[in-house]
Amino acid sequence: MDVRLFDIQFLSLCTITIFLKPDSKYMQRALDLAAQGLGRVSPNPMVGCVIAYGDRIIGEGWHRQYGGPHAEVIAIESVKEKELLPESTLYVNLEPCSHHGKTPPCANLIIASGIKKVIIANQDPNPLVSGRGILKLQQHGTEVTEGVLTEVGDFINRRFFTFHQKQRPYIILKWARTLDGYMARPDYDSKWISNECSRQLVHQYRAQEDAVMVGRKTAHYDDPELTVRHWHGRNPLRVVLDRQLVLANGLKLFDGSVATICYNFVKNESRPNLEMIKVPEEGPLESIWQNLYQRQVQSLLVEGGAGLLTSLLKSDYWDEARVFTAPTEFGQGISAPEIPTPCHRQRKISDDTLSIYFNNHAPN
Numbered sequence: 001m002d003v004r005l006f007d008i009q010f011l012s013l014c015t016i017t018i019f020l021k022p023d024s025k026y027m028q029r030a031l032d033l034a035a036q037g038l039g040r041v042s043p044n045p046m047v048g049c050v051i052a053y054g055d056r057i058i059g060e061g062w063h064r065q066y067g068g069p070h071a072e073v074i075a076i077e078s079v080k081e082k083e084l085l086p087e088s089t090l091y092v093n094l095e096p097c098s099h100h101g102k103t104p105p106c107a108n109l110i111i112a113s114g115i116k117k118v119i120i121a122n123q124d125p126n127p128l129v130s131g132r133g134i135l136k137l138q139q140h141g142t143e144v145t146e147g148v149l150t151e152v153g154d155f156i157n158r159r160f161f162t163f164h165q166k167q168r169p170y171i172i173l174k175w176a177r178t179l180d181g182y183m184a185r186p187d188y189d190s191k192w193i194s195n196e197c198s199r200q201l202v203h204q205y206r207a208q209e210d211a212v213m214v215g216r217k218t219a220h221y222d223d224p225e226l227t228v229r230h231w232h233g234r235n236p237l238r239v240v241l242d243r244q245l246v247l248a249n250g251l252k253l254f255d256g257s258v259a260t261i262c263y264n265f266v267k268n269e270s271r272p273n274l275e276m277i278k279v280p281e282e283g284p285l286e287s288i289w290q291n292l293y294q295r296q297v298q299s300l301l302v303e304g305g306a307g308l309l310t311s312l313l314k315s316d317y318w319d320e321a322r323v324f325t326a327p328t329e330f331g332q333g334i335s336a337p338e339i340p341t342p343c344h345r346q347r348k349i350s351d352d353t354l355s356i357y358f359n360n361h362a363p364n
Contacts, residue, residue: 026050026057026091027121027148033062034071034093035156039208039233041066043296045094045124045160049075051115053088072096072106076113086114093153095124098133107136119145121153125164159209159299162319168289169300171317172209173309174202176324176352177336183306184334188221190304194324197350200230202303205322207233209299211292214253215308216242225252226303237261237297241288241308245276263288285317309337321357324349 033048041047041063049071051059058081061074069077072092079085096106096118110118118137123146124130134144154161159170176193177183184190192199206212207228214224219240226238238260240253245266247253253260256273263284269276279287292300302312312318321339345356 022052022055023091023119023145023148026052026089027093027119028152029057029060030071030091030093031121031149031152031156033060037063037065040064042159042210042298043163045157047071047092047094049093050091051075051079051085051088052091053081053084058084058088070097070106073109076109076115082113086116088115089117089119090115091119091148093121093149094157095120095122095129095131096133096137097124097129098136105133105136107133110137111140111142116141117143117145119148121147121149122157122161125161127164158319163293163298167293169210169292169297171312171319172205172299172301173312173318173321173337174205174301174303174323175306175309175336176326178326178328178330178333180329180331181336182330182333183304183336184221185330186333188217188305188334190222190334193326193328195326195350195352198324198326198352198354201349201354203228203231204233205301206236207231209236209301210297211237211239211299212301212303213239213241213308214303215305216240216247217307218303218305219247219251219253221305223251223253224303227258236301237295239263239288239292239300241284243281243284261291263291285312285315289317306334306337313337313339316359318359320359321355323355323357325353325355327351 030048030050034046037046044063044066046063047070048062049060050057059075059079061071061078063071090110096110098105098107124133137144162170175183178193183193212226214226218224219242227235235258238253238258241263243265245264254274258273260274262274262276263279264276265281266278267276268278277291302309339357341357341359343355344358347354
């Protein structure tokens, strides 16, 4: 099953429990819990945990906020009958940590709790963990089983895995297009192609990602705020590419209200909530990815314009694309990019159509 064909809610326990074996059923519940951390726990992974005694769940939890307790801690603490723990099984979608970070190692807590059986969906690619959590559990007599619903775990934590495996953010492209294939009018005006529901969904997308990026023309012609105004959540880091620093200082991107980075070929400079970062003219994108990686930016939503999006598509620097097609037509204008891969899934957003694409050949 290609899990990318489904929304997280379509993978929920309530809809597919009857098709799953017990281990998969409890792991699916852990994954459902983990998904609730989207937009709240980065740069940590999304993790959910379920503790089962026999055929019933006696404890569960999920990592709710970066710096807060991990899923295993919350799940173990939620168990009222602690005497049942040695005879229980702990299900967690990601290998328990074995190092001291903002919180103590979860592997140590599992060992101290007396739990003797742990089932895991995915190993943690973070070099600070990367098998050490599993090894520690095994060395203390805990039976560890790996590989239950691994593909679903990969998909839910695709941002985290890409970040650690490719040393760059997970890159999501987003744009709106007309039915006849344009994303702006001849004068670059693009307000508004998609409907109000689609625009609200984009604000939800922003709240889920660490950073949002636009090119110079989009910043100039649309003057976007790139904030989360129509959804609950944190504002992402704003990123703009202005090679020669020709954008006006009065743009909303430079209002100092939200942390913003302007990558350019001219200079380095810092202002309140605004950094100008000079990147080389040769391979600027690679330098931007490296800088964002160093800043622990796990995911990047790129909202345009056509030039930047096309450049990323041609260079294969994208992992996912979300394209809104509205029923309106322009007749002429700025053509929307073409994606060289089949659509994985479509859904209706009122009278708009949202198409989702995944890139199976994205480079490191």
